[in-house]
Amino acid sequence: MKTSIKLSALFFVLSTIVFAANTASAKDNTDINPKVKQTVSYDLLDHDRGLKLTMAKSESGRTYVRFYSNDGQLIMKDVVNTKTAVSKGYVFSELDLGDYNLEIASDGKVIKETVHVYLDGDQKSFYIAQK
Structure with a gap:
């Protein structure tokens, strides 16, 4: 009898701790800002x-990278397997x-950036324009 009471009390304490931990972590993960920009780093x-693009894991497992000229002509299209986080380079x-x-499109989110290619001395260089 004493053993069953002790086990019941232990079960109650452990389940309370697990519930409190889940509630605290759920509150920490809420963010009012969308995490679109956090899916890709440069x-x-x-x-x-x-x-070099480093892309986070996506739910769909695919990320689409498209590169257009300034007049809208598609220059390059790439489908990247993002079942896990991956890095890929573009020259x-x-x-x-x-x-x-x-x-860059993944899971219904689209990131658009402007890349400026210019001559730096005798070699080409580039930068991503700030918005």
Whole structure:
């Protein structure tokens, strides 16, 4: 009898702790800002030749990367398997000077960036324009 009372009390205490932990973590994860920008991060490829995109895992398992000229002509389209987080590089050294539009779509969210390719000394360089 004493053992069953002790086990019942232990079960009650453990279930209360688990419930409290789940409630606290649910409150910590609520965010009023959408996390669209957090799905992709940018970095330079070696020797500043291009852009390395690091894409977070997506629910659909696919992320679409499209690169357009400033007049809307599709230059490059890529479907990236994002069943897990992945990094992929895109080389810009063959592009003409000017502005380009980068579009990254995943799980119904679309990120649009403007990439400016310019001449820096004797080599091409680029930057992502701030909005």
